[in-house]
Amino acid sequence: MLNQPTTSQSATxxxxxxxxxxxxxxxxxxxxxxRGKDVTRAAKALLKDxxxxxxxxxxxxxxxKIYPGAAKRALDDFNLDIKPGEMVVLLGGSGCGKSTALxxxxxxxxxxxxxxxxxxxxxxxxxxxxxxxxxxxxSYSLFPHMTALENVxxxxxxxxxxxxxxxxxxxxxxxxxxxxxQAGKYxxxxxxxxxxxxxxxxxxxxxxxVLLLDEPLSALDAKVRVQLRDQIRSIQLTTGTTTVxxxxxxxxxxxxxxxxxxxxxxxxxxxxxxxxxxxRPATEYVATFIGLTNRMPGASNGEEAVVFGQRLPLITGSAxxxxxxxxxxxxxxxxxxxxxxxxxxxEHARVAAIHxxxxxxxxxxxxxxxxxxxxxxxxxxxxxxxxxxxxxxxxLAIGDDVxxxxxxxxxxxC
Amino acid sequence: xxxxxADNTAPTAPMPPQLRAARARRQSIIxxxxxxxxxxxxxxxxxxxxxxxxxxxxxxRWSLAPxxxxxxxxxxxxxxxxxxxxxxxxxxxxxxxxxxxxxxxxMVPTMVIVHIRSRxxxxxxxxxxxxxxxxxxxxxxxxxxPIYRWLSADVLNTNPIWLCFAYVVLVMPFxxxxxxxGLNSIDVKTLVEASRSLGASWPKVFFxxxxxxxxxxxxxxxxxxxxxxxxxxxxxxxxxxMNLQVALYQLGQSNSQISTAMSLLALLFGVVLLxxxxxxxxxxxxxxxxx
Numbered sequence: 001m002l003n004q005p006t007t008s009q010s011a012t013x014x015x016x017x018x019x020x021x022x023x024x025x026x027x028x029x030x031x032x033x034x035r036g037k038d039v040t041r042a043a044k045a046l047l048k049d050x051x052x053x054x055x056x057x058x059x060x061x062x063x064x065k066i067y068p069g070a071a072k073r074a075l076d077d078f079n080l081d082i083k084p085g086e087m088v089v090l091l092g093g094s095g096c097g098k099s100t101a102l103x104x105x106x107x108x109x110x111x112x113x114x115x116x117x118x119x120x121x122x123x124x125x126x127x128x129x130x131x132x133x134x135x136x137x138x139s140y141s142l143f144p145h146m147t148a149l150e151n152v153x154x155x156x157x158x159x160x161x162x163x164x165x166x167x168x169x170x171x172x173x174x175x176x177x178x179x180x181x182q183a184g185k186y187x188x189x190x191x192x193x194x195x196x197x198x199x200x201x202x203x204x205x206x207x208x209x210v211l212l213l214d215e216p217l218s219a220l221d222a223k224v225r226v227q228l229r230d231q232i233r234s235i236q237l238t239t240g241t242t243t244v245x246x247x248x249x250x251x252x253x254x255x256x257x258x259x260x261x262x263x264x265x266x267x268x269x270x271x272x273x274x275x276x277x278x279x280r281p282a283t284e285y286v287a288t289f290i291g292l293t294n295r296m297p298g299a300s301n302g303e304e305a306v307v308f309g310q311r312l313p314l315i316t317g318s319a320x321x322x323x324x325x326x327x328x329x330x331x332x333x334x335x336x337x338x339x340x341x342x343x344x345x346x347e348h349a350r351v352a353a354i355h356x357x358x359x360x361x362x363x364x365x366x367x368x369x370x371x372x373x374x375x376x377x378x379x380x381x382x383x384x385x386x387x388x389x390x391x392x393x394x395x396l397a398i399g400d401d402v403x404x405x406x407x408x409x410x411x412x413x414c
Numbered sequence: 415x416x417x418x419x420a421d422n423t424a425p426t427a428p429m430p431p432q433l434r435a436a437r438a439r440r441q442s443i444i445x446x447x448x449x450x451x452x453x454x455x456x457x458x459x460x461x462x463x464x465x466x467x468x469x470x471x472x473x474x475r476w477s478l479a480p481x482x483x484x485x486x487x488x489x490x491x492x493x494x495x496x497x498x499x500x501x502x503x504x505x506x507x508x509x510x511x512x513x514x515x516x517x518x519x520x521m522v523p524t525m526v527i528v529h530i531r532s533r534x535x536x537x538x539x540x541x542x543x544x545x546x547x548x549x550x551x552x553x554x555x556x557x558x559x560p561i562y563r564w565l566s567a568d569v570l571n572t573n574p575i576w577l578c579f580a581y582v583v584l585v586m587p588f589x590x591x592x593x594x595x596g597l598n599s600i601d602v603k604t605l606v607e608a609s610r611s612l613g614a615s616w617p618k619v620f621f622x623x624x625x626x627x628x629x630x631x632x633x634x635x636x637x638x639x640x641x642x643x644x645x646x647x648x649x650x651x652x653x654x655x656m657n658l659q660v661a662l663y664q665l666g667q668s669n670s671q672i673s674t675a676m677s678l679l680a681l682l683f684g685v686v687l688l689x690x691x692x693x694x695x696x697x698x699x700x701x702x703x704x705x
Contacts, residue, residue, distance in 0.1 A: 154609065
């Protein structure tokens, strides 16, 4: 579940730029500071704008889904609120309900409770084919008896568009995904990546109010996956289509999302911009699910904690107590050689492994001081530290004695 | 394959190329003998039938008379009345059409819906569809007898075309298999969900997405059903209806040469059907996969 810190770093960088994107794409942001009649006018303009751009807001309110014969709820009072033009990623392990949420939104699953609104209209009882949503599936879903072009034109044909016009529109969509030269090919003649791009073009061709992506990249190999996810994001930004993307891959989620909803047991644990999610996780589940985290013993008063003698601020919602677990990212720890220590903070540790990751170095250490043990078992406390390569003490080797100190960066205690 | 190996003198070859060539030759001779034996086993009865139609069993004279009688439709020279044969052939062909139509209307939508909605129900239907294979025809007829008595007396009439209901039951196991193969070869659920989410209504999903992808299996289900209906004797005979096989049997009582010739023709028709099926499905596959 934990990923390499390189990922976390690049994700943080990504998050920074995503934040700006989110602002650009969020027309509601321009409403700030407007009053009275102006609000109405601005709201109307906003609605018109979002309708023009094909985006619809989405509200899923207290949605309950129970599969026949299942004891547990697949969706348990599930709530989700998405702004027009936003790209929200639902992230979670298998069985957390993320696909069920997407399929309920699409109308492919009947729900047992709650409401679903798209663009302010209640679509809870609307059949799938009337919801004006388009979906890209994990398994290849192109119609095998049609060419790529015919596949893309299918949704238009269903809507009664003339033959010449739908050919033209379909061709434009194929160009958008860079597959115009594959228009006459059948499914079996295309690679997996090409098939998913045609599926994307097919979904976009009908100008859906909402684009639904159900792990569209899971069946592809790593390189194609990265290319296609970037392409999906840039197309989504161009068309401004409200998009819900479901994945179990946190790197994918961090890379494309305006906001990520981390799901657990049929609910969203936390929904926030990738950067917030990484830096200010609301729960232990979120903190450990995204990126790499050290579980370190400490004492907390709810606002501040002391870990290894170092005081550090806590994220709102942290636990209080003399024996809490503080979740600290590897990059928020630092280490120096034991003999160079001239401070009273930090704790002695032995270097267990050193991983060079280019610009960064990850050092696995085992705390040697006996008072820090993992609660509940007698295994020594293992702590991973991540440093810029330049900060690594010269000639540090496995077995060396070091001192590990947390940096004073906000962390979550639980 | 074996010949290719013989030419291959790769260092991993366990024995000298000459020896391997010899073994390959020996293997191909064995294959040839087996093929010949099988062909003989299958063809001897057919050749015997053909000879029987050409050589009069009592006088030993060779003549084309039975074939002439069939193709001119006039059996008077041989003292046979062919009207019963035409009658039987006519009703069998009509039965083929009606049976296939009912079978497709009944089976295709049912199987598609069940395939999408419920795996458990699909297994139940498979079991039911296979029943006619396991129940002997004679047992089936015992059950069908009273129903057909009631059908012909109170609801419809004694026209042999109404055998189609019984025949739909008879072809069910074969048709089920053929259609199931088609359904399992495509991801029906995803295709349906994809087309639904693109805005297609159920009829559109069915006719524009599912049926075009099931063409091959629908064809093969139809051809197999036709072959079964053309060869059916027991039910028609025991229910006292006239079809091709019953007519052939009756004709065999008065002129066995014409009857045998007609049986050969019916068999040939079946073979042509199956070969056509193979060719059509092969061509369709090729078109889709490209050159």
